[in-house]
Amino acid sequence: MKKTLKELAEYLGGKVIGDETAEVSGLAGLDEAREGQITFLANPKYAGKVAATGATAVVLPPGAERHGKNAIECANPYLAFAKLLTLFHVRTPAPRGVMEGAFVSSTATIGTDVTIYPGAFVGERVTLGERVTLHPGVVLYDDVIIGDDVTIHANVSVRERCRIGSRVIIHCGVVIGSDGFGYAPDGPRNYKIPQIGIVVIEEDVEIGANTTIDRAALQVTRIRRGTKIDNLVQIAHNCEIGEDCIIVSQAGVAGSAKLGKHVTLAGQVAVAGHLTIGDNSMVGGKSGVPGNLPANSMVSGIPAFNHKDWLKASIVFPKLPELRKTVSLLEKRVRELEEKQTVSS
Amino acid sequence: MKKTLKELAEYLGGKVIGDETAEVSGLAGLDEAREGQITFLANPKYAGKVAATGATAVVLPPGAERHGKNAIECANPYLAFAKLLTLFHVRTPAPRGVMEGAFVSSTATIGTDVTIYPGAFVGERVTLGERVTLHPGVVLYDDVIIGDDVTIHANVSVRERCRIGSRVIIHCGVVIGSDGFGYAPDGPRNYKIPQIGIVVIEEDVEIGANTTIDRAALQVTRIRRGTKIDNLVQIAHNCEIGEDCIIVSQAGVAGSAKLGKHVTLAGQVAVAGHLTIGDNSMVGGKSGVPGNLPANSMVSGIPAFNHKDWLKASIVFPKLPELRKTVSLLEKRVRELEEKQTVSS
């Protein structure tokens, strides 16, 4: 596929400086790019490399020196790089329909241009939108509803009545709608509380491999539009995850927690149950959040507190044995001072 | 389904106060419940809402004010709530037998009233009890033994010779009986120690989505009766988990650890190998248990120690920089005192 710089500038929402009829057919890094390719300058540190690149054109932030190269000025060259990768490297395969060896219930409603691979299972009264792909081993229990342009990778399980919005991507091995972990104590034993709610995944969400999202006890566990969840994450029953959150691998969110918009949980974070995290908050890696956080919080630690304060405290921690020794010596010295003073008075 | 209060009181082991012929057909919260429904008061904080509820009847703890409503007195209204949910909302679907597209070995022994979905696989000499459900993508390796009334959700794998007791529920994506992680150093390399033991899951256990339980090296990894395990938990080889334990999401138990009865591991806990945790112990979220714990322990921290002490130490931790500064100033002041004293003496 060849594209002129003019076409690319339109696609990227940028502006050509130089020959807008020049054509490129792929992208590569500043060092590797050759004639016929486009490259990009995302980090000002590498501005000097623009002069030496073999690329036909460079995506640059506005005002950056182009060293006589053809350039496309874009406000966000890193985003432009991602968009060019999509343009040149992502191909939607032709739909293959319901393939032989797929199990599709006669009561399911299937949109046009779907691909259902052998070994996928579609239960009773399931609804699939258009251009949905179900890879082998996908299991949709009864009454699941799937939007348009959804890709569900191999060996994913979606339990009964859960709903998946349009353009959602679910990676291999994910489990959506498993029973929440709820028991009523019955003497020393535990009586299972039926989990009769569902999970709703809104549009444009992406869910990483082997992540688990439990159905609500009574109502809805909800993942809002645009949120991205990494691998091996646990979202417990009744949680509500706001729009455009980033939840990194192996993080866990306990039952009934509510995350605002644009919250970031770094890797292996734990969020306790029944709390609220305000919009735009960030939780540092391996931290444990025990209580509510206001918007724009930035916390770390177990239990978590202000991130900068945590950094400072963490620097002192290795010196605790030394600090304790100093304090012991001080006690001795103060005692001696006190004794001498008593003697002298 | 309609039930009289008399029938419900018998089912719950409670006592009707008011009209025992009154009928209800569902349950709801104090605020939401309407005529024809039953509600419950689990938290004394909400006792005042009983007067205003629209419910036909209320489940109450003994002695609570019923404000003239029909009531069922139960020692444990929260448990009653769970039992009513089960009664009104959980339906056992009719068994569907071995469905077309299921792979069942001719040497397997299958109980009556099972449901084996398309895409499930039952290996050689497997034994299934009565009323077992195997969802699509369940793989039972050779010689697996499954008790009665067991539900195994989609895409679960159970390796050869493992045994699952009656009334066990296994959620989607669980792996039971994978090889324990054992190697003998062979110079810089690692030689695999064959894992020839098995996993035994006793009755009434529930296992959360994508949890993994490894087979023993030589003998048995055992999960005892009634234990409930959440999602993404790791139980390593040779572990023995006692009866009625609660193991919350993303916790991990290392090889050969033994948990007593009624132990609670909160989320993301780690338990080291070859240790013993006594009955009724609780380990706080994200903690790491490095050694044996006596019965009734309550610990937190990495490494874990007494929970209350951990709370107190955690309050000081953020103040470490300040504490160190105070100590530095004290050193200076003591030095000055010492110098003056030397001068004055």
Next chain:
Amino acid sequence: MKKTLKELAEYLGGKVIGDETAEVSGLAGLDEAREGQITFLANPKYAGKVAATGATAVVLPPGAERHGKNAIECANPYLAFAKLLTLFHVRTPAPRGVMEGAFVSSTATIGTDVTIYPGAFVGERVTLGERVTLHPGVVLYDDVIIGDDVTIHANVSVRERCRIGSRVIIHCGVVIGSDGFGYAPDGPRNYKIPQIGIVVIEEDVEIGANTTIDRAALQVTRIRRGTKIDNLVQIAHNCEIGEDCIIVSQAGVAGSAKLGKHVTLAGQVAVAGHLTIGDNSMVGGKSGVPGNLPANSMVSGIPAFNHKDWLKASIVFPKLPELRKTVSLLEKRVRELEEKQTVSS
């Protein structure tokens, strides 16, 4: 199967002392072993048990007292134990070919003596080596390449173009080649960066149940020869894991991290992105590695530092409230000393 001590000594690379024609047909522990079995002394602590064992022969370290028993001297009796377990207990089943109910693309290339179970799926242009076993529910996307003597357990997913070396063992539920977690900020939203690289798993690697290994953004996520990975581990995109590493359960390695040879990550460790861990390093359980580590490091803590120093600091941590109280008292006493001195001067 019966073996003479002579045959076993050759297999183990050891030396018979006693009757080299004596035959054994199995192995057991020092206490349990009986006539016709071989046992082993791996821990010098149990040397006294050799005299009393009922075994026909004992594997011993060179120079250990054999109490008149037939013995095989081996430099590493624990390794010998593992090798004897393999010899007596591991049977390779006869290959069963492509079984009915397996889905194998007509464009796939399949080696000799494979076993492909019902419900396994082999995509377009996949290459399988010789003696490969694919259990039910294994999904190999298009263009995957698998070496010889590879075992892939049930419900594993391998995404397009990934490559698996010879003698690799992949346990149930593993996901290889899922998209790396990469987004370009686009205002408050996140734009998916296509992940067009692959995963390469080299020879003799073993990967535990439900572990996830993401494909690189552009190039290769690589697991080098001989590395052993436990269950529920996360390896992010672009990582490079050196030879003969040991990565214990629920550990996570963030994007673009590089581990040298023979690195050990204990359970629930987190390694930050874009860093390097030198050869032979060990990271203690639940630790978080924030930056580069030189070879032979031994660290613990969040953030991690020298392991021995961490042990010492961890002993002081529970005493922080007491330490703070001591410091407060010292402040008071020093103030009093200062005041008296002012008065007396």
